[in-house]
Amino acid sequence: MQISKVTWQDLEEVEEMVRSVSEQDVLPLFNELGKSEYLSRVLPDIKKTFDESCFYSVKLVSDQRAIGFAALRDGNYLTHLFVAKEVQGQGAGRLLLDHVLTQTLEKEISLRSSVNAKAFYLAYGFEVTGVESEFNGIRFVPMGLIRG
Template sequence: MDTTAFCTLKVVIDKEIVGYGALRNGNYLTHLFISKHCQGKGIGKALLTRLLETSTESEIDLRSSINAASFYENYGFNRIGEETEFNGIRFVPMRLIRF
């Protein structure tokens, strides 16, 4: 990914990449993935926290998978539109407003 537009982070445990996240232009979360066997251990929250710390933007947008929407809501993101489908992929548009 273009390092001038993206901040990317990975989580490695025992030489295995178990998490990956990317923030574009400081205001759009494009990727946040955690290996299935590592979900529910706080890795996603830690990765998201670290990515957001790299940005000074007051609004961060993302397209959440249907299954991850509650994760983002627990973090403070709000739904800003209805569930939508694009190229066969369902998602919920969400936004975090920081003061």
């Protein structure tokens, strides 16, 4: 597996991988409003993370295929972390998270975890910073990591 910064040529492949993971792991947790909001707003926002002026975005590749994607905004907010279903539980998520966090000197990292990823972030060392919430039908858990 190899991590590299995304390029505009990667957009379609990354979007497809994120869409596939979302359909399997994220969308089933939302009501109809949440599904609609996610599909119309969140997935198209992947393109915004390719803007290097405020995002550090990478892909994880295996056998010449994107199997993971992570994006860190302004050095302190993890906006996306997706791992293809077939490699979940094999360390790919930790590898991506380790990598993006080495790219920032920020001491506090925050995110809005999908409900199904909460345990992953807790195991990494993140803490829940608020109650599970919902915005336009999208459920999330606010979390943060304070680094020494």
